[in-house]
Amino acid sequence: MIDFTLTEEQEMFRKAAREFAETKVAPKVKEMEETGKASQAVIKAMVEAEMTALTIPEEYGGLGLGYTARLIAVEEVSKISVAAGMMLQVFGLGIEPILKFGSEEQKKKYLPELAKGERLGGTAVTETTGGSDPAGLRSSYIKDGNDYILNGRKCFITNSHIADTIIILARDEEDPKAFSTFIMEKGMEGFKATHEENKVGMRGCNTGELAYENCRVPQENLLGAEGKGMRVALGAIGDVGRGGMVGCALGLQAACLEASVKFANERILYGKPISSLQTIQNKLADMKIDLEAGCLLGYRAAAMQDKGERCSNEFAAAKYFTTEAAQRAAKMAIDIHGGYGCMEEYAVSRYLRDAFVLGPSAGTSDIMKVIIARWVLS
Amino acid sequence: MLKIVVCVKAVPDPKEAHKIKIDPVTKTLIRSSVPLVLNLIDKNAMEAALQLKEQLDAHITVLSMGPPPAGNIVKECLALGADRGYLLADQAFGGADAYATAYTLAKGIEQIGAYDVILCGMASSDGSTEWVGPEIATFLKIPVVTRVKELVEYDGQWWKVKADVENGYRLVQVKLPAVFTVTRELNTPRTLSFSGIIKARKKEITSWGINQLGVPEETVGQKGSPTIVSNLAAIESKREVEIITGTREEKAERLVQKLADTGVI
């Protein structure tokens, strides 16, 4: 018999995450919207609430709670702020490659500090020459003695400026088919965050460019085997990156539905609340069905991940479904709000802008379909 | 080691409690599925216990009387940092008024054993009588201070606390063991933490029924309650509302006009 319910303990995790989001993130939403910058207060609170420690095993100073707990946390935070949810999920995305492919020394060096929030993580793959086509990237490295010299730029990188420990994917200058991942640290000479983007949605999540010019990277910062970096980067993005997007999308879907129900119950037209009208009810039903389906897809994949099973396909399906559903939900929410939906005081206009940034993050919907087709045809 | 017992109650979520209504025909309660949550002021009682534990050497036991779902709030208190939990659950305890509730809790506390400080929220958001704390104290034959809003001296046999009175406070000196009921002003409760939830895995919750407490049926539950509900009636309103419409400006103007016309402003 399949049990689709969360355990009592998982329900308590959800409660803790919700309390956190309502007390520590909600008060900062306005500021994040206005400045577009990540909130230091939110980061500090996330660290204090041990949210950077969720997926790190206890032996490395983490809580060892796994991916379902992580999904719950990202989902609850995203209900209040997708930007904060995205920032949190990318902290996890920066942790995952070290967790899965790091040597024992690397794990001992980085994971405890990442767990405590003394280091903040991120992963950088996308460049102007390709995000959907990672093999088209131009960043390159060349061996110099025991070290590597890195050259290149990354763009559209979440946490570019706030993270200090970033996993970078680059290609071998001497062998165009070989890629490697490196653990880059802010402070390395020649490595810096440059331009910061001003996004129309997911404001409060720092997105920007990284540049490294003749940056010397020591041998011990090579992550995984030399030449096998694509596997490292895409492996992390495939599971944890997509999983994080699912959390953001589910949170946003739920927020859209809640706002729509509230508004529909209050708005009186033709002498009664519009929630009594069938056209409105249709939209609410659609949102609800999408939310139920999205939860099942997402939590199923997370459960597989907790068991250690391969799940990047399941996450591709979940990511595709939930991010597309979030965009539909936001549009429906705006429609239900009518003119009010276009006004800044109503959160739904923010939801719409946030929803559209979900799409191209961690792989576009079209790329998700390519992956799913491959899954079907294999 | 200071032994603290915190009495907590599972109440219908105040945000949804309005959904529980009286059926005007059958005169009973229509309980929709309103979830039970930890009574808000009890969080302040828990927080007081946790702060005492951090400052002195203390052991915190959580006690609650309620149906099995109340076990979740006991677990929540363990996750917040309490050490041990007890749930008094038995059909025989059902339908208790404040007197029978206090009696049952007092018996539970006696069963738990030694105690120095008993903390309760000042009142619950559903019954809201404020009676249970003082009545527990009477049954245990110990003193009580209600509406505590500040602990002034608290590291010895004699404590000094400030109790809230209208427009001020009462400075009270009391010898332990004692009961303290607390106000929202006393502290700011901490929120649940992930590591607290993990630590709670190893903590024990014991459920006791009437047999374990060893009390006669007539002393608990509805049978042990001196008061009973004799009637439930729906309230009829005597006012007929006029909803003022228009644009925001128009509504404001019209309202002011009405108030001026009726001579109240």
Add this chain to the structure above:
Amino acid sequence: MQKQTGPVWVIAEQIDCQVLAVSLQLIGQARKLAMELETSVEVVLLGDQLDEQTRQLFAAGADKVYLGNAPELALYQPEMYVEIITKLAKERRPEIMLIGSTSMGCELAPLVAARLATGLTAHCIDLVLDENKILENKIPAYGGLMSIICPDKRPQMATIASGVFPTPHPDDSRTGEIVPLEVPDDIPGLIQTLQVVREEPEGVSLESAPIVVAGGAGAGDLEGWRKIADLSQVLNAALGSTRPAVDAGWTELETMIGQSGKIVSPKLYIGVGLSGELQHMVGVVGAKVMVAINSDAKSPVFEQVDYGIVDDCREFIPTLIEKIKAYQEKLVTC
């Protein structure tokens, strides 16, 4: 032979030798109950330097006053007060005992009730005798009115807030018996009130304000609450609240109106961003005009007021304040 019904008791309270209004109100109501029960009204008053106060109690309707008048009783001392009252109650066997729901009353009542192993009801908004001459305590609950009785145990105890019953017209011709009470000498000595410090309340007191503006959860946050406070200021009103606003920390417990808080009887009551929960609305007694501002058109508050505005209070209030100011200016100039 019919057993003589015990007296109706009121435990009166004094602060700095001033008898509280609620005590007089309860004596007034006790008088009515006593007449129906064909019994007398007895009042217990404890304190120090009490000379003139008994006259007030008789004028309000007491037949007998038990007076504890000693320095040891100047402040509320739980052990002594409880001992005096329970000992006397065991002797005199009152049928009914009424106590004002002040901070002292809310502690004293359950201590006495538990000692006497009897029933106690809180937040009563009406007290009547039912067909069996048993005290029926009516309290608001679940959107309706719940009646609670204590059928077997005696005394039947209840706490009532100030303002539920009217202050009786004093009948100065009335006199009665004063029975002095002794200070007990056998108390355990485990608890002592060392001092009581009170400040003069700021602004208009809720209970006597002609205009009351009450805010609730709809304020949203402190900023929203301040707008409601601004509204009360511009109207020279007293600012009240509901429990959610107190819990959110926007205002003190002292401003809470309702069955567990203050009772108000203004000319004008404006409820802003509150849902009209019975627990709050019963605190508003006999207002001439009641207004509600709430964003939810289905809110139950709209069934209980004269005028309703469906709008987000945070947006509506600034506009309302504008219009009020314009109206006030016109008043001044004409």
